[in-house]
Amino acid sequence: MLRKVAPSTAIQIKQRVLRDGAAAEQPLLPGWAELLAAVPIKYSQNAEIFGDGQPAEYLYKVVDGAVRTFKVLSDGRRQITGFFLSGEFFGLETGNEHTLSAEAITNSKILSIKRSVLAVLAEHDKEIERRRLELAACELKRAQTHATVLILNAKERVAKFLLEMASRNPKGTKIELPMARLDIADYLGLTVETVSRVLGDLEAANIIARPTARHVVLRDRGKLSPTA
Amino acid sequence: MLRKVAPSTAIQIKQRVLRDGAAAEQPLLPGWAELLAAVPIKYSQNAEIFGDGQPAEYLYKVVDGAVRTFKVLSDGRRQITGFFLSGEFFGLETGNEHTLSAEAITNSKILSIKRSVLAVLAEHDKEIERRRLELAACELKRAQTHATVLILNAKERVAKFLLEMASRNPKGTKIELPMARLDIADYLGLTVETVSRVLGDLEAANIIARPTARHVVLRDRGKLSPTA
DNA sequence: CGCCCAATTGACAGAAATCAAACACAGTGG
DNA sequence: CCACTGTGTTTGATTTCTGTCAATTGGGCG
Numbered sequence: 001m002l003r004k005v006a007p008s009t010a011i012q013i014k015q016r017v018l019r020d021g022a023a024a025e026q027p028l029l030p031g032w033a034e035l036l037a038a039v040p041i042k043y044s045q046n047a048e049i050f051g052d053g054q055p056a057e058y059l060y061k062v063v064d065g066a067v068r069t070f071k072v073l074s075d076g077r078r079q080i081t082g083f084f085l086s087g088e089f090f091g092l093e094t095g096n097e098h099t100l101s102a103e104a105i106t107n108s109k110i111l112s113i114k115r116s117v118l119a120v121l122a123e124h125d126k127e128i129e130r131r132r133l134e135l136a137a138c139e140l141k142r143a144q145t146h147a148t149v150l151i152l153n154a155k156e157r158v159a160k161f162l163l164e165m166a167s168r169n170p171k172g173t174k175i176e177l178p179m180a181r182l183d184i185a186d187y188l189g190l191t192v193e194t195v196s197r198v199l200g201d202l203e204a205a206n207i208i209a210r211p212t213a214r215h216v217v218l219r220d221r222g223k224l225s226p227t228a
Numbered sequence: 229m230l231r232k233v234a235p236s237t238a239i240q241i242k243q244r245v246l247r248d249g250a251a252a253e254q255p256l257l258p259g260w261a262e263l264l265a266a267v268p269i270k271y272s273q274n275a276e277i278f279g280d281g282q283p284a285e286y287l288y289k290v291v292d293g294a295v296r297t298f299k300v301l302s303d304g305r306r307q308i309t310g311f312f313l314s315g316e317f318f319g320l321e322t323g324n325e326h327t328l329s330a331e332a333i334t335n336s337k338i339l340s341i342k343r344s345v346l347a348v349l350a351e352h353d354k355e356i357e358r359r360r361l362e363l364a365a366c367e368l369k370r371a372q373t374h375a376t377v378l379i380l381n382a383k384e385r386v387a388k389f390l391l392e393m394a395s396r397n398p399k400g401t402k403i404e405l406p407m408a409r410l411d412i413a414d415y416l417g418l419t420v421e422t423v424s425r426v427l428g429d430l431e432a433a434n435i436i437a438r439p440t441a442r443h444v445v446l447r448d449r450g451k452l453s454p455t456a
Numbered sequence: 457c458g459c460c461c462a463a464t465t466g467a468c469a470g471a472a473a474t475c476a477a478a479c480a481c482a483g484t485g486g
Numbered sequence: 487c488c489a490c491t492g493t494g495t496t497t498g499a500t501t502t503c504t505g506t507c508a509a510t511t512g513g514g515c516g
């Protein structure tokens with residue numbers, strides 16, 4: 001099933017121009033804030049948002065829910081390259097085609113921003129250009145961090161993953177995991193069994209607690225990050 | 229020992245302005261080609277080019293030789309994040325500080341381009357801006373590819389590495405490896421012994437030949453890339 | 457309530473790390 | 487010129503870790 005096209009972002013945002021001041025030197029063009037005020041689209045659990053090889057027309061923002069981006073190797077193995085939670089952007093591509101696929105992990109609301117619109121606006125709006133660069137930098141850092149995790153052993157990988165999720169979730173030490181163990185495994189280059197075992201070990205060592213399978217509480221952050 | 233400061237790129241390039249046409253709409257400012265015509269600096273084997281945490285003042289290009297970029301974890305493990313051969317750029321940072329270290333693998337000639345100069349020029353020179361984005365995109369792709377390699381098993385990692393090196397070296401199937409086994413191991417998240425063993429296995433299977441330790445000949449590319 | 461899928465746990469096999477030793481080669485000094 | 491030394495590479499034996507296969511448990515939803 002092909003993805004439905006987003007309601008024309010350009011038209012919608014024009015209606016909002018000139019409220020919410022910010023960068024209003026170009027009264028007829030929307031700024032960053034206006035782009036983000038468009039109406040999000042709903043994707044149900046496991047729905048494809050875009051696929052590897054498809055033309056990359058949009059940049060996306062998770063308004064609510066969670067998203068995974070991944071690559072499927074020719075032998076069927078899946079590598080998850082990133083998880084994206086509420087407020088985070090994904091789908092940024094440098095070329096004209098997606099080099100990854102993206103799916104909703106849970107029922108999600110996703111905002112799409114047309115790249116062609118963004119490109120035009122960036123020509124005259126320094127903030128938009130800055131934001132775009134910032135996103136690219138963020139993606140690069142994300143990929144580098146991911147690579148760094150993948151040279152570690154299983155326990156260290158899971159620990160890093162938990163710390164990463166904790167740092168993104170606002171509520172301190174309580175982590176809510178929207179994704180299944182298989183997703184975590186494919187992200188960390190491990191098997192579900194290993195992920196499960198490591199979590200079991202961490203709980204046994206009183207480093208974490210697991211009220212439910214999808215909720216983790218950090219009890220001893222120090223012991224999770226010996227390799228800071 | 230602290231790094232010697234590069235001879236002022238800005239001054240040197242001014243002397244060359246207006247030869248080699250290209251983007252000469254700004255007669256007093258050098259273009260991309262002029263930036264690359266500056267005099268390279270020599271670094272001897274294992275010399276540090278920049279260190280993690282230092283201010284990132286320059287963008288670098290390998291004129292001759294080879295460079296490794298890496299991160300040292302708090303427990304001493306080293307992750308090599310990339311190898312850079314003649315003609316390739318490295319040291320691109322999004323922030324103001326380096327997040328990696330870089331060393332010459334062999335005696336090398338390295339060209340440095342001051343970021344501040346680049347930033348000023350990019351304001352008015354579309355080509356320079358385009359080149360900068362292109363480099364950032366290249367870095368991102370590199371990091372993503374690296375992450376993809378790290379979820380594979382030892383044999384696959386080494387195979388991917390050989391193919392990567394082969395694709396960068398012009399001479400088809402003959403690969404010259406400027407780096408030691410330890411470098412390869414740290415790049416692939418393996419140990420030297422494992423790298424050595426896999427190479428031995430590949431040679432025994434007649435997939436590669438090794439005239440010397442630092443030279444590899446691809447005999448059967450197909451068997452190296454089953455997981456294209 | 458029962459089904460189904462996700463998660464866990466256990467037993468075992470296979471892969472890679474570790475520890476140890478032999479070997480190759482380049483540069484040095486006699 | 488050759489022996490010597492030091493580093494880099496390879497090979498071997500063993501241990502540790504992770505994957506695989508299989509069975510069991512648990513939780514959410516119809």
